[in-house]
Amino acid sequence: MIKIKDIAEKCGVSIASVSKALHGNSDLNEKTAEYIRKVAKEMGYIPNSSAQLLKTNRSYNIGVLFVDETSSGLEHEYFSSMLNAIKNEAEAYGYDITFISHHLKQNDLTFYEHAKYRNVDGVIIASVNFKDPEVINLVDSEIPTVTIDYSFDGKSCVSSDNIQGEMDIVNYLAKMGHKKIAFIKGDETSVTQKRVSSFYRACEENGIQVKEEYVKEGRYHLPKVSAIATRELLALKDRPTVIIYPDDYSLLGGITIIEKNGLRIPDDISIVGYDGIKLSRLIRPIITTYVQDSVEIGRQSARKLIEIIENPKSSIPEQMIIKGWLQEGQTVKDIN
Amino acid sequence: MIKIKDIAEKCGVSIASVSKALHGNSDLNEKTAEYIRKVAKEMGYIPNSSAQLLKTNRSYNIGVLFVDETSSGLEHEYFSSMLNAIKNEAEAYGYDITFISHHLKQNDLTFYEHAKYRNVDGVIIASVNFKDPEVINLVDSEIPTVTIDYSFDGKSCVSSDNIQGEMDIVNYLAKMGHKKIAFIKGDETSVTQKRVSSFYRACEENGIQVKEEYVKEGRYHLPKVSAIATRELLALKDRPTVIIYPDDYSLLGGITIIEKNGLRIPDDISIVGYDGIKLSRLIRPIITTYVQDSVEIGRQSARKLIEIIENPKSSIPEQMIIKGWLQEGQTVKDIN
DNA sequence: CTGAAAGCGCTAACAT
DNA sequence: ATGTTAGCGCTTTCAG
Numbered sequence: 001m002i003k004i005k006d007i008a009e010k011c012g013v014s015i016a017s018v019s020k021a022l023h024g025n026s027d028l029n030e031k032t033a034e035y036i037r038k039v040a041k042e043m044g045y046i047p048n049s050s051a052q053l054l055k056t057n058r059s060y061n062i063g064v065l066f067v068d069e070t071s072s073g074l075e076h077e078y079f080s081s082m083l084n085a086i087k088n089e090a091e092a093y094g095y096d097i098t099f100i101s102h103h104l105k106q107n108d109l110t111f112y113e114h115a116k117y118r119n120v121d122g123v124i125i126a127s128v129n130f131k132d133p134e135v136i137n138l139v140d141s142e143i144p145t146v147t148i149d150y151s152f153d154g155k156s157c158v159s160s161d162n163i164q165g166e167m168d169i170v171n172y173l174a175k176m177g178h179k180k181i182a183f184i185k186g187d188e189t190s191v192t193q194k195r196v197s198s199f200y201r202a203c204e205e206n207g208i209q210v211k212e213e214y215v216k217e218g219r220y221h222l223p224k225v226s227a228i229a230t231r232e233l234l235a236l237k238d239r240p241t242v243i244i245y246p247d248d249y250s251l252l253g254g255i256t257i258i259e260k261n262g263l264r265i266p267d268d269i270s271i272v273g274y275d276g277i278k279l280s281r282l283i284r285p286i287i288t289t290y291v292q293d294s295v296e297i298g299r300q301s302a303r304k305l306i307e308i309i310e311n312p313k314s315s316i317p318e319q320m321i322i323k324g325w326l327q328e329g330q331t332v333k334d335i336n
Numbered sequence: 337m338i339k340i341k342d343i344a345e346k347c348g349v350s351i352a353s354v355s356k357a358l359h360g361n362s363d364l365n366e367k368t369a370e371y372i373r374k375v376a377k378e379m380g381y382i383p384n385s386s387a388q389l390l391k392t393n394r395s396y397n398i399g400v401l402f403v404d405e406t407s408s409g410l411e412h413e414y415f416s417s418m419l420n421a422i423k424n425e426a427e428a429y430g431y432d433i434t435f436i437s438h439h440l441k442q443n444d445l446t447f448y449e450h451a452k453y454r455n456v457d458g459v460i461i462a463s464v465n466f467k468d469p470e471v472i473n474l475v476d477s478e479i480p481t482v483t484i485d486y487s488f489d490g491k492s493c494v495s496s497d498n499i500q501g502e503m504d505i506v507n508y509l510a511k512m513g514h515k516k517i518a519f520i521k522g523d524e525t526s527v528t529q530k531r532v533s534s535f536y537r538a539c540e541e542n543g544i545q546v547k548e549e550y551v552k553e554g555r556y557h558l559p560k561v562s563a564i565a566t567r568e569l570l571a572l573k574d575r576p577t578v579i580i581y582p583d584d585y586s587l588l589g590g591i592t593i594i595e596k597n598g599l600r601i602p603d604d605i606s607i608v609g610y611d612g613i614k615l616s617r618l619i620r621p622i623i624t625t626y627v628q629d630s631v632e633i634g635r636q637s638a639r640k641l642i643e644i645i646e647n648p649k650s651s652i653p654e655q656m657i658i659k660g661w662l663q664e665g666q667t668v669k670d671i672n
Numbered sequence: 673c674t675g676a677a678a679g680c681g682c683t684a685a686c687a688t
Numbered sequence: 689a690t691g692t693t694a695g696c697g698c699t700t701t702c703a704g
Binding site for chain 2: 046049053059061073075077080082083084087091092094096097101107113116117118119152221224249253255282
């Protein structure tokens, strides 16, 4: 491992000069600086981020908190796609990504402790239980954070437009002549709350009355649960003409049941998903769904976090809402 | 930020004693040690990994190299699922995960340089071009590495069982009475080579003659490409009775074309995928495919890497092949 | 059993 | 324009 001192010796200068040359910082003679840099390159010098950090308190490392109850956050396309975007954006700014977790061996650190332990410059928080005291603790700490799909007062947050999303869906359904709209909720989270209230509001605005029996409790990413809810909906005397699912993935569970009942999509019943996973466009029928712009969400959250890190004073908290769009697939029938 | 020195002062001992107490290491009086630990906890002490690293040369941080040409490695379920497994396994052993890349801002580091810069204890390499000199350079370096789905001589590697996988598929098809088997290859990689030769071998063993026109060039994860290949195969005078696709995802492109041709799966033509993505079980018909055990691959690679890291002398290079299994779905017809 | 001291690789005043 | 020096927080001989 070659270090600054080696370069200094080789060049016959002090280590301070080498450090300065390497940073292009100060008032070093340009010739000398040039020469030092050349030698450093020749010797294959690689800075040691930990040593730099120890002095500067900057790690150029961003923590990503990506856990969920089923510990499969990464397996959801919405999140893996987002993570990929975060990674790309962060790298473009010279930051690396490290996962934050309960560091099991290291005395079971809290999220905050783990972030401190690794000296990350900031943390992007997604796919967690935002009521978790540990999460709240982290957000309230001196560490810059950006949350995704959940806002804390006075903190920056990037969200998918759940209000508009659900509204777009309902408006579209209304346009297609649907009045009997069923809605299967996802897990009890703030995202779900937004979608639910937006659903009710949009129905109201369209003069659609929502029967209580049309609204079901469901779960994200669990096709089985959606399947059960679907079965119940299909068994109703006054059957809905369309079912809105919590997400594209769980919607597939609904399809299974619908087909098992000998019904055809969309002729006998229409269905709508949420997320816009890539597969929603590949399978037939193409799923009508609201596409969340996970790439833009990831990109903006990384960008915002870096802004906070690099301008701690002047940066102002911001709640960014990232628009998605309705994908008009083939699962909704025009019944006008 | 509270540090060892603060604890030492509070306890009226030296920093050396605190360090020892915290590690349960040495011959400190158990009472004293206990007391020091108690105070440390009360004061909310969190070790600084960078400072520790500087002394010990151990970061307890694992690099993960996960890039591909389309820079979407993470968006493939096979890899995101694997990454999740790596993360979980590493965390259980007290290691964190940091992505290795071309650190763009930091003078465009090579993979090796980046790994050094971040002082990772080892690197898991997946989803890259293994012919890339940078990758080879990293593997040949003093940094412990484990590669996935590609083996370097004398180095540890965890692979999916591509030979057996393709063989299982062909044997199954033979059992179902298929003799006209078409095969769409994936990108030109060693994984593909294994699958291709295994395909030929298995056909031979089953007394199946492979027409040259039945073997097509394709691409992984590109439904469009599979669609084109499918169209060509369907246009043949002597049409195959079954098509093997490079993966489940691209298979969907094939389905589109098949249906566009008014053919029914599996009545008119059978299809087989590869990977066993979760959706393969959710859509109808359920896809007949070979399920790669990405979770086990991730877990084993993390475990092996940590073993190498912790026992640099005694650890021996190992080529682990992780078995998958055939998922008998509904896309292959028994034509006996 | 405990402490003093050196130093990991680097940066940034502060000299010169 | 260049060098000296004092640490960043921690571990680890080595002395006591």
